[in-house]
Amino acid sequence: MSQADGKANGHLDAEKQNQPQKRSAIRALIQDFSPIWFVYCMNAGIISILLHQLPYRFDGLGVLSTIAFMVDFVLFIVFSIIFLTRFALYRKQAYTEITDNIQDLSFLAAWPIAWLTLSSLVALIVSTAGWGGHAFTVVAYVMWWFGAGWMLLTYFFIFITMVRKAKASGEGGGRLPPLILMPAMGIATVATTGGLIASYSYAISARLAVPIIIFSFLMVGIAVFTATFLYTLLLYHLFTEGWPVPAITPAMFVTAGPFGQSAAAIQLLSSAANTYRRFAGYNRGPFISANAAQPLYVVCVFIALLLAGMSSVYALLALYAMVERAFQKQLSWTMSWNSIIFPIGTLTTACNAFAIAMDSPAWRTVNTALVLILVILFLVNTAFMALKIVKGELLIVREDPRSQKQE
Known part of the structure; x- marks a missing residue:
């Protein structure tokens, strides 16, 4: 064989080695x-809640809400099995890859958030069904307390891991990504789902509801102050470095989540205390009493207006960023588009609570319009995800990029 042939074969071998390894579909998936992917469960859950609580009713609305609930439930089980299998088979690799990636680390909060949406839907849909009853109220109650503890542990794990690994720097030269607010939004979700369970669960007693209400107010404090500190850093990076890179620009909507969810939470919690008379039924001390419940409700609606106002500002900033990227022809669909629905859903939940507190047709109209937009966006995201999965560009990617990195 000539020297030229040897060189040619060497080049072919090198190219072959540099190509990503092919894997089985199951291995690629796991x-x-x-x-x-748990964000998709979160989105299905919030849409189910919004449809269930929609002020303008029509035939079939309950069925649509139940379908979204079942999507949330089934996908949560499937995704949880796959995720746990990943850690069972690739322990060190899975842990390292997630904790070294600030986006994946932040998205760990999506898992308990999805669980919390399920707990509230068990209360809203299952416990109030003809075949449900108080037994499922207890199921929702236990699920919620488990989810609250899970979310708190996840909150501390994410931030402690960032400190230990000094991972407070994401893409773009050390800037903080908007997804850093996911844990704060998750803590606020503990409170919102607690308010839903304390208000709407079938035959829930004050003895069960009041501990949820008190604990949930504590969670609102954690969420609001954590978000406030992080907002300062995020705004600093926006002023000094501009918008995030196009691929994660839609994730800016996460900035609307903590305050929007907190605005919804304090209204639901104070409504449970006052309108649903959980404080009157418990009646212990000057705070947990019927006399304290009504002024508490009024104050909470006022504070919720302040929080919802700031949440709307962040949502509008995120919308402008996406429009600007679109005009610059830099906007394309990525998985970060799924980050839009849940944060805006939290603000929509707050709007529904405002409509009840003020008996306002305007708030009811805004709430309904936002729900319609979120449902359309959910379907659009589903279509794009399905297309990319069929093309082998998402979820099941047979080529392993790790093999190329190891060369």
């Missing part, structure tokens, strides 16, 4: 499974 090895690359990211916690970002």
Whole structure:
């Protein structure tokens, strides 16, 4: 064989080695499974809640809400099995890849958030069904307390991991990504779902409801102050470095989540205390009493207006960023588009509570319009995800990029 042939074969061997390894579909699914997929469960859950609580009713609305609930439930089980299997088979690799990636680390909060939406839907849909009853109120109650503890542990794990690994720097030269607010939004979700369970669960007693209400107010404090501190850093990076990179620009909507969810939470919690008379039924001390419940409700609606106002500002900033990227022809669909629905859903939940507090047709109209937009966006995201999965560009990617990195 000539020297030229030897060189040619050497080049071919080198190219072959540099090509990503092919994997089986099952291995690709498990090895690359990211916690970002639980965002899809979150989105189905919030849409189910919004449809169930929609002020303008029509035939079939309950069925649509139940369908969204079942999507949330089934996908949560499937995704949880895949995610746990990833850790069972690739322990060190899975842990390292998630904790070294600030986006995946932040998305760990999506798992308990999805669980919390399920707990509230068990209360809203299952416990109030003809075949449900108080037994499922207890199920929702236990699920919620488990989810609250899970979310708190996740909150501390994410931030402690960032400190230990000094991972407070994301993409773009050390800037903080908007997804850093996911844990704060998750803590606020503990409170919102607690308010739903304390208000709407079938035959829930004051003895069960009041501990949820008190604990949930504590969670609102954690969420609001955590978000406030992080907002300062995020705004600093916006002023000094501009918008995030196009691929994660839609994730800016996460900035609307903590305050929007907190605005919804304090209204639901104070409504449970006052309108549903949980404080009157408990009646212990000057705070947990019927006399304290009504002024508490009024104050909470006022504070919720302040929080919802700031949440709307962040949502409008995120919308402008996406429009600007679109005009610059830099906007394309990525998985970060799924980050839009839940944060805006939290603000929509707050709007529904405002409509009840003020008996306002305007708030009811805004709430209904936002729900319609979110449902359309959910379907659009589903279509894009299905297309990319069929093309082998998402969820099951047979080529393993790790093999190329190891060369």
